[in-house]
Amino acid sequence: MAPGRIALGRLAAAAACLAFVVTGCGGGSSSAPGTTGSSTAAAPASTKPSAGTGNSGDTAATGGRKAQKQAGEGQAQEAEKPSKSQGESGKDEKKHPPLELPKGPPEPKITKAEKERAPAAELEVILPGGLTAANTCEGKNLSPVITWGKIPSGTAELAIFAVNTKPVNGALHYDWALAGVDPSLTGLKAGEVPKGAVLGRNGSGQIGYSLCPKGSEPETYIFSVYAVSKRLSPKQGFEALAFRKQASRGSEQVGLAAATLSG
């Protein structure tokens, strides 16, 4: 068994242990060899809890990735509730909130192939003024002021996108797509299309920027700046979604900034 799996087994055992904190962990004696023991020494023999939960982290279960229950929002407050046995007297009953244990294996790690395919969101992108009515079709419909941090050397061009986080008519809705931006720039003014840049077609079918929130609910938009390492040279009116995929695969780094417009 790989060391990682052993460690995970120990963690799962600990989790099972924590689930029984009120009654005690593992049933075994806690008589330690001494308080000066080092963790590098042998652990107490019974590192597996005896509590027959049938619910340890090792239990095979599919445990899909989609939510199976709502997050317990009230738990943070619960942790702050005063306790009768509060203090450092030592023999207090454990007071952990009740725990539910993982029902499946841990989430997978990012593979090397995935890393190569996906640019890392490490660039600093800022919308200094956020989004206002002036940036929507109810105002002047100008793209917002946007700035970005140090672009990696070797970047041939920047590609900039704005997308609604909520799908529109069952599809991703791009409000802005701009390619061929000079990587030596550090940002754009409101409504600016820099020299040499090319505008794509937005989700409303127009070439250029257009942000038209629907309804009265707040809407969040993600602005992304891709540092593309080879010039992609799209033509004016390029299709935003397809080009974003192209830009993503041609970049090692991207920067993201989110802004919300209240309804």
Place this chain on the structure above:
Amino acid sequence: MRTKMIGVILAAVLATLALGSVFTGIASAAPQWKFNGTALSGKEDVLGAAISSSMTIPGMTTTCEHFLYNMGIENASGTGKGEIKELPLFECHTSGACVVEAIEARALPWPTHLMTVAEKQYLFVEGVEVGILYEGPLCPIAETEMVVKGTAGGLISNATETATFNSSSFSATGAQLKVGGTPIEWNGVFPTEAFEWHREESLSVG
């Protein structure tokens, strides 16, 4: 001219005193790890399972229903210190159209230390780095590796043997997590339990 100079010096002295009091407030008496009320001598492994924990990343919230973690702790130079050595994440999902394809705590171990702010004890975690890959046909950040980096500060409750991470605890400790330049919020409650020599003993900080 002389009066002006004295004014400048006085202002500088006052500013120094004010700054001094601020820093005293941030880092007063160093808290230690205690078992059954006695300061930990040597090292111990603290393991546990965190209750549902979430990160709000640009435009959406990512929740992991469970974290398991392994943290080595010790008191060194009169202060509680340690390191988070393992942190597998379970059952992660988002509030939006994105699916968590992969997620990992990386650059482990993450150094930790205890700190006192306004008479409350906090666990401060440095070098936090979490990579997340989202997928989904309607996911606006699909095929993008989100890299969450920074520091985290959690309020310790001796009553419940937990560290609670939220915007208040981050603000109190000056901790900050970011994706690129965008600050993100992390909420979570982390119960702690010794798993080596001090199993079943009451763990406190003070």
